[in-house]
Amino acid sequence: MLRLEKRPSPSRFWLYATPPVAVLLTMVVGGILFATMGKNPFEVIRTIFWDPVFGEFAFYLRGQLLVKAGPLILIAIGLALGFRAGIWNIGAEGQYIMGAIFGASVGLAVFPTESRLIFPVMVVAGAFGGWVWAMIPAILKTRFNTNEILVSLMLVYVAETILAKASTGFLKNPEGMGFPGSRNFSSYPAAANPELIAGSGLHWGGVAALVTGVLAYILLTRHQAGFQIKLAGQAPRAARFHGVSPTRLVVMCMGISGALAGLAGLFEVTGPAGQISIDFNTGYGFTAIIVAFLGRLNPLGIVLAGFLMALTYVGGEMASTNLGLPDAAIQVFQGMLLFFLLAVDVLTNYRFRLAVGAH
Amino acid sequence: MTGTETHGGGVRPELLRIEGITKAYPGVVANSDVSFAIGEGEIHALLGENGAGKSTMVKMIYGLIRPDSGQMTLRGAAYQPGKPAEARRLGVAMVFQHFSLFEALNVAENVALGMENPPQMRELSARIRAVSEEYGLPLDPSRMVGDLSAGERQRVEIIRCLLQDPKLLIMDEPTSVLTPQEVEILFKTLRQLSSEGTAILYISHKLEEIRSLCDAATILRRGKVVATCTPRERTAREMAELMVGATLKTPERRVAEKGEVALGVSDLSAASPIPFGTSLKGISFTVAKGEVLGIAGVAGNGQDELLLALSGELKAAPDKVRVASHAVGDLGPVERRKAGLVAAPEDRYGHAAAPDMSLVENAFLTAGVRKGLVRNGFVDWAETRRFAEEIIAAYDVRTPGPDVAARALSGGNLQKFLMGRELMQGASVIVINQPTWGVDAAAAASIRQSILDRAGEGAAVVVISQDLDELLEVSDSFAVLNEGRLTKPRPTEGLTMDQIGLMMGGAHGMEVAHHVG
Ligand SMILES: Nc1ncnc2c1ncn2[C@@H]1O[C@H](COP(=O)(O)OP(=O)(O)OP(=O)(O)O)[C@@H](O)[C@H]1O
Ligand SMILES: [Mg+2]
Numbered sequence: 001m002l003r004l005e006k007r008p009s010p011s012r013f014w015l016y017a018t019p020p021v022a023v024l025l026t027m028v029v030g031g032i033l034f035a036t037m038g039k040n041p042f043e044v045i046r047t048i049f050w051d052p053v054f055g056e057f058a059f060y061l062r063g064q065l066l067v068k069a070g071p072l073i074l075i076a077i078g079l080a081l082g083f084r085a086g087i088w089n090i091g092a093e094g095q096y097i098m099g100a101i102f103g104a105s106v107g108l109a110v111f112p113t114e115s116r117l118i119f120p121v122m123v124v125a126g127a128f129g130g131w132v133w134a135m136i137p138a139i140l141k142t143r144f145n146t147n148e149i150l151v152s153l154m155l156v157y158v159a160e161t162i163l164a165k166a167s168t169g170f171l172k173n174p175e176g177m178g179f180p181g182s183r184n185f186s187s188y189p190a191a192a193n194p195e196l197i198a199g200s201g202l203h204w205g206g207v208a209a210l211v212t213g214v215l216a217y218i219l220l221t222r223h224q225a226g227f228q229i230k231l232a233g234q235a236p237r238a239a240r241f242h243g244v245s246p247t248r249l250v251v252m253c254m255g256i257s258g259a260l261a262g263l264a265g266l267f268e269v270t271g272p273a274g275q276i277s278i279d280f281n282t283g284y285g286f287t288a289i290i291v292a293f294l295g296r297l298n299p300l301g302i303v304l305a306g307f308l309m310a311l312t313y314v315g316g317e318m319a320s321t322n323l324g325l326p327d328a329a330i331q332v333f334q335g336m337l338l339f340f341l342l343a344v345d346v347l348t349n350y351r352f353r354l355a356v357g358a359h
Numbered sequence: 360m361t362g363t364e365t366h367g368g369g370v371r372p373e374l375l376r377i378e379g380i381t382k383a384y385p386g387v388v389a390n391s392d393v394s395f396a397i398g399e400g401e402i403h404a405l406l407g408e409n410g411a412g413k414s415t416m417v418k419m420i421y422g423l424i425r426p427d428s429g430q431m432t433l434r435g436a437a438y439q440p441g442k443p444a445e446a447r448r449l450g451v452a453m454v455f456q457h458f459s460l461f462e463a464l465n466v467a468e469n470v471a472l473g474m475e476n477p478p479q480m481r482e483l484s485a486r487i488r489a490v491s492e493e494y495g496l497p498l499d500p501s502r503m504v505g506d507l508s509a510g511e512r513q514r515v516e517i518i519r520c521l522l523q524d525p526k527l528l529i530m531d532e533p534t535s536v537l538t539p540q541e542v543e544i545l546f547k548t549l550r551q552l553s554s555e556g557t558a559i560l561y562i563s564h565k566l567e568e569i570r571s572l573c574d575a576a577t578i579l580r581r582g583k584v585v586a587t588c589t590p591r592e593r594t595a596r597e598m599a600e601l602m603v604g605a606t607l608k609t610p611e612r613r614v615a616e617k618g619e620v621a622l623g624v625s626d627l628s629a630a631s632p633i634p635f636g637t638s639l640k641g642i643s644f645t646v647a648k649g650e651v652l653g654i655a656g657v658a659g660n661g662q663d664e665l666l667l668a669l670s671g672e673l674k675a676a677p678d679k680v681r682v683a684s685h686a687v688g689d690l691g692p693v694e695r696r697k698a699g700l701v702a703a704p705e706d707r708y709g710h711a712a713a714p715d716m717s718l719v720e721n722a723f724l725t726a727g728v729r730k731g732l733v734r735n736g737f738v739d740w741a742e743t744r745r746f747a748e749e750i751i752a753a754y755d756v757r758t759p760g761p762d763v764a765a766r767a768l769s770g771g772n773l774q775k776f777l778m779g780r781e782l783m784q785g786a787s788v789i790v791i792n793q794p795t796w797g798v799d800a801a802a803a804a805s806i807r808q809s810i811l812d813r814a815g816e817g818a819a820v821v822v823i824s825q826d827l828d829e830l831l832e833v834s835d836s837f838a839v840l841n842e843g844r845l846t847k848p849r850p851t852e853g854l855t856m857d858q859i860g861l862m863m864g865g866a867h868g869m870e871v872a873h874h875v876g
Contacts, residue, residue, distance in 0.1 A: 003442065010715075222737050227723065235713035240672050241704060242724050243693035353441075 004350040014348040019294055019301070022340040023308065029340075030333045039323060047323060048315030048333075061318070063201025065310045067272050071096070071264035073209040073306035075288035077216045078257030080297040084220070085229040086236070087253045091137065091152030092261040093285025094159035095130035099262025100269035101159075101166050102129025104276050107191035108171060108182060118190040123204075123266060130262015131255050133159065138254035142247040148254065160281070167278045182276040185269070193271035205267030209306070212260065216299035229253065261285060290338040309334070371398030374558045375420070375438070375527060380429035382415055384767070386759025389415040391582040392429070397527065402549065402559045404569045404590060407579035408602050408799040409771025410757035413562045416579070417529045420560070421453040422446040433527075444475065450526030454516045454533050462505030469504055470519045490521050494548040496541075506634045511659070517545070521552075528552065529560045532770070532797055534568060546572055564771070564799045566595035578602055599800040618648030621819035622700070622788045623681040627688075629668050637661040639668060640843040646788070646819040646836075651810065652848055653834030654823045655863070661843040662823050663705065666792045669821070670702035671695040682788055696728040699787035703777060705796065705823075707770075711777050714766035718758065721765050722747040722780055729784040750779035754809075755802065770797040778806050782813055789813060792823040807833050827859070839863055 027049070031041030052061040075092045082089050089095075103126030110118060137151035166172075171182040185192045193203050220226035232239040232249050240246070264284065273280055291309050295302030316330030376396040382389050389412040397403045405413045418424045420431065422440030431438040433449060440446035443453070460469050467484045471477035478486070484500035491498040496514045504512060513533060520528055528549075534542045549559055549572065563569055569576060570590045578586040578601050586601045593601075627642040639661055646652045656662065667673040669680065671692035679688035682698045690698070704710045712721045723743045727733050732743050747761040754775040758768055765773055774797055781789060794810065795803035810833050814820050823840070824830050830837060831851060838848040839862045846862050 222740075224727070224733050224736050224738055227720070227738060231713055231716070231720075231724070234715050235709045237706075237710045238713045238724060241670065241692060241710055243671070243691050243696075245691070 002352050004346070005353045006350055007348075010348050011351070014344075015296065018341060018344045018348060019296065019305065022294070022337060022344050025340040025344070026333065026337045030336060033329070033332065034325070037325075037329065039325060044319055044323060044325065047319045048312060051318060052311055052314045057318075059199070061314055063195075063199055064314045065307060066201035066206050067203075068310035068313045069306040070203070070206040070209045071268055071284045072288050072291045072309055073303055074205065074212055074264040074267075075257075075261045075285055076291035076295065076302045076306060077209075077212050077299050078260030079288055080292040080295070080299065080302060081216065081219075081229055082253035082257050083292060084233045084297050085249055085253050086233040087250055088149045089134060089137070089152050089254055089257045090149050090289065091133070091154075091156045091285070092257060092288055093281055093283065094152070094156035095133045095258040095261035096265040096268075096285045097156075097159040097163050097281050098133040098265070099126040099130035099259075100265035100273075100276060100280060101162065101171070102126055102132075102262065103266035104171060104182060104185075104269050105166075107185065107188070107270070111183065111188060111191075114190045116190070119193070119270070122191060122270065123263065126262045126266025127259040128262065130265065131259040133262070134254040134258020135251070138251050141254075142250050148250075152254075156285070163276070163280060164278050167276050167280070171276050173275075180278055184275045185271075186274050191270060193267055195271075203267060203271045205264060205271060208263060208267065210303065213299045213303045220299065225252070261288075287334065290334065290341075293338065294341055309337075312337070371401055373397075374399045374401070374434060375560075376432040377416075377420075378430045378432070380416070380419060380426045380431070382412075382419060382424065382426050386763070387757075388582050390419075390426070390579075393579070393582070393584055394429075395577040395584065395587065397558050397560060399526075399558055400553050400556045401575060402553050402561060402573045404573040404576035405560060405562045405579065406566075406569065406576050406598060406602055409775065409797075409802055410581075410769040411579040411602070411799075412582040413579060414531055414769060417453065417531055417560060417562065420446070420527075421451060421529060447473075447523060447525075448475070450524075451529065452520035452523050452525035452527070453529040453531070454513070454520055455531055458512045458516060460504045460512055460515060463503070465501050465503050466498060466507075466515050467500040469515055470500075470522065473519050474522075486522060487518055490518050494518075494521065494544070496544065496548075503634075506636075521548075525557060527558045527560060529562075531562045532564065533561075534563060534565060542568065564797065564803070566590075566598050566800060569598070570595060580604055595800075602799065603801045605801075618817060619683075620645045620681075621648045621650075621683055622646040622821070624669075625679060625681075627668060627675055627679045629664065629673055629675055631661075631664045632667065632673055633663065636664055637843045639664050642668075642843075642845045644838060644845060644848050646821060648787070648817045648819055649814050650836065651814050651820045651822060651834045653830035653837045653851065654821065654840050654845070655825070655827060655830050655837065655859075656823075656840035658825055660840050662792055662840060664843070665823065665840065665845075666702055666704050666790060669700070669790045670704065671700075692725075693728055696725065696784075696786070700790070701725065701729070701781045701784055701786040701788070702790040703781045703792065703794070705792040707773050707777055707796075708766070712765045712773065715764050717764055718751070718756075718761045718768075718776060719744045719747045721776070722750065722761075724780075726780055726784055729786065746783075750776055750783060753783065754779035754805070771799055771802060774798050775802050775806065778809070782809050786818060788819045788821075790821040790823075794822060794824065795826070795829060803829075837862075 027045055031045055034044045035041045052058065052065060075096065079089055079092055103122040106125040107118060107122045133155060136155060137148040140146040140151055141148045167182060168180045173181060173183045196202050228239065228244045228249065231242060232244055269276055269280065287309060291302060291305045295305035312330065312334055319325040320327055320330065374397050378394050380393045381391050393416060405416060407413050419426050422443045422445055467480055467487060470487060471483055477483060487498065487500040496518060498511065498514050498518060504515065517533065534545065553559060561573055573590045576588050576590045577584055580602060590598065623645045625643050627639055629639045631638050637660055644652065664673065668675060671690055675688040677686040677689045681687065682700050685698050687695050687698050708714050719740065723732055723738060726746055730746055732739050744761055750756065751758060751761060756776045757772050778794055794806050798806060807829065810820055810822065822830065822833055834851045836848040837851045837854060839846045
C-alpha cells in the first residue's frame, strides 16, 4: 500500500518540478476531455499551446499574449505577497474594476483637455481606487476580525454593480447615442495607453508588470518587509516576537495587492479595453489566483506562469473559433491546471512510501 | 541470548532488541550501528548529549522514520513498524519531546485522534478522567488544548499513551516541563507500570532522575553506543562525562560590582493575551547592572505572560517597564531591543524560532536591530550569516551548517542556538524563560556560564525557570512567581531551603526538596 510521509524538509526538486508536471497532467487529462467531446486532442493541444507562439498567426498572437499576461502578472504578484503572509485577498477582481473606474473617471472628468500630466494622474487614481477597495476588508479584519476572504469576495459583486451603474449612468458617453459604455480612450490621446511598439502588444501595463516582478523579487529576498511577510505566513507568533504588527501587515499586504489590481484595471481600460463597459472585467482577478500559485508565489515564477496562463486564454480563443470548442471547456482546462498544481504540490512536503506489512 | 540482565542480577525476558541500526540525514549520521536490548518491565535510559541521536532512535522504534539498515526484534519476532499506528497495535507507545497535539481540539478529541477505534466521546472522557485521577495527573477532557500550559499538554500525551495499555512506553524528555512534584508523581506511575510488566524507554538530560528511576542505561555519543551502565551505581557527573567523553567544568561566577538599576518594572498588571492564561498582577522588581534575578515558580503561573510583557509583545503604560532611565512599557519588541533589552521565550518551535526557516533567517529574527543587519530596510544577509556562524561556533551547535532549517536540529541544539542568539547581542538587559530546557548537562553548564559571563560584563539578567538548582546556581537574587504575582526579590546568598519554602508559600506544586530521589 502506498502512504504519504512528511518530508523532513520541503523537497527543492518538487518545488520547481510541480508546475511543469501539473501542466503536463492538464494536457493529458484535458486531451482526454477534448477527445470525449469528439475533437482531436492533439490538434486542440497544439492550437492552445503551440500555435500562438509558433503558428501561422503568431506575429499577431504573440502580442496578444503580452496583452493578457500583463494584468495577470501585475495582479498575481500583489496577491502572492499577501498569500505568503497568510492574508487571503480573493477579491482582486473587484479591486481591478474599481481601479479602472477611479482612473477612468479622472480622465473623463477633464475631457477633452490635453496635458501630459493627465495619464500619470490617472495611473495614481487607478492604484488608489484598487487600494481603497482592498482597505475595506483590511480594516474590517483588523478592527472586527472579519474574514478577508469573504469580505473581499463579496465586494467583487458590489464593484460589478458599480461598474454597471457607471457604464449606464455617470460615466456613460454623452455622444454614445444612448448605448451603455463610456467614451473610448483611443480617441483621447492624453488619457490613452497605446501600444508602445506597434504590434508588440506591449503597453504601460506590461512594463509595469515586469518591473513589479523584479521589485517584488527584491522585496522578498532582500528587504526586511519581505522577511516579515514570509515569517508571518510561516510562524505568526514568531513574527510578533520579531516585532511585526499583524495589523500593519494586513494593511500593507492588502494595500499592495489592491493597488496593483487597480493599476491593472486602469491600464486595461485605457488600453486594450478602451472604455468602461458593463462587461469590462473578464475574470483576470480570479485567474490571477491560479497564476500566483502556479508561479509558486514567487515573483519570477509568476511572470512565467502569467505567460503560460495567457497562452491558455489566447490559444483557447483560437480553439473556440477554429475548432468550435465551447468557452466552458477552456475554463475547465484552466481550472484543471490549478487542481493538478495543488495535487502535485503535496509532493513538495510529502513523499510516497511503500508501506511494508501494512494492510 | 534471550534475556537482559537487571541491576538485581536477575534476568528479565527480552522485549525489544535493537541490532546494528543506522540512520543518516543529509550531512549527519544520526545513528550508527546502534545495538541494545530492553527487558520486559525494565526502565531503560537512553542518554547522550544534544544531537547524539536519541530522538532519532526512538522515532524509528515508534515507526515514524525508518532505519537505513539494521534490525529490530519485538518479543522474538521481526519488528519493522511502517507507521506509528502499527507500532501502537504491537504495544509500543510514545510521549514526544515536542507535543504533537492539535490546538483547536479539546483534550478528549486529541486523545481520540490517536486511537484506532475511539469510543464514544462521553465514554472516552470518563476514561480519561479515571486514568488521570488514578495516576494523579489532573486533566479536564473538555478543555481546548490551545489553552493548556506546556505541563498540561504533556499530561495529555502521557494519558493518551496510558490509555493504550502499552508493553513499551517511550518517553522523550517527558519531565522537562513538569514540576518536581509532578515528576515524583509521574515516577510513581512509571514504577507501577514497570512492576506490572510494561517496559519504559526513557530519555532525559536530568541525570539525577535517571539515577532514581532507571534500571539500565545506554549512552550514545555522535550516533554511536559508547557505554552501557547501571545508573544507580554511577554518579550523575560520571554519566555526564561518559556522554561527552570529557570532564565537566562547574560554572564559575565572576564577582561584578552591582551597578545602577538597568531594568525596573513597577506595578505591572496585564490581562493575559493567551486564553485561560494567567494575568499579571502588580509585578514590581528591579535588576541592577551585573545582577542575575532568578524567578522560580510552577509553569502556568504567569511565566509566559511575564516574558511577553518584557519582550514587548504585550504592551503596558510607558513607565511600567524601564530600561535604565528609558520608559519602554509602551514600546514593541523592536524598540525594546534598540533600548538594550533582549528576551528569549520558552517555546522554541514557532515562537522563539520559525521552524521552517534557516538558522541564518532565525538569527535575523531578533538580531537584526542590535547587530545592525538592516540598511535602509534591506537585510545584510552576508553579515547575518556570519553572525549565525559565530553563534554556531561559540555555542557548539551541532548542525551541518547555518542554512539548514531550524526544525532539522535536535531540540537541545536549537535551544543552544537560540540562547546564543540573545546572549551574543551585547544587550544591557537579558530576559530568558527556561534557558536550559532540553539541553544536555555539558551544554546547560555552558549556557549558565555564559549567563554569568554576561552579568560579569555588566548586563542585568532575568532568568525564569522551574529548575531550582539552576536558579540557585546562577542568580544573585531570587523571587517566586505565583498566580501572576511576584514575591519581593531576596538575595540568593544565604537563602535556606526553609526560606525558599516560605516564599513559595502558596506556590503549590513546587517542592522545596527539589532533588528527586
Ligand atoms: N529531520 C531532520 N533532518 C536533518 N537532520 C536531522 C533531522 N532530525 C535530526 N537530525 C539530525 O540528527 C542528529 C540527531 O538528532 P536527534 O534529534 O536524534 O538528537 P537528540 O539526541 O534527540 O538530541 P536532543 O537531546 O538535543 O534532543 C542531529 O545532528 C540532528 O541535527
Ligand atoms: Mg531529542
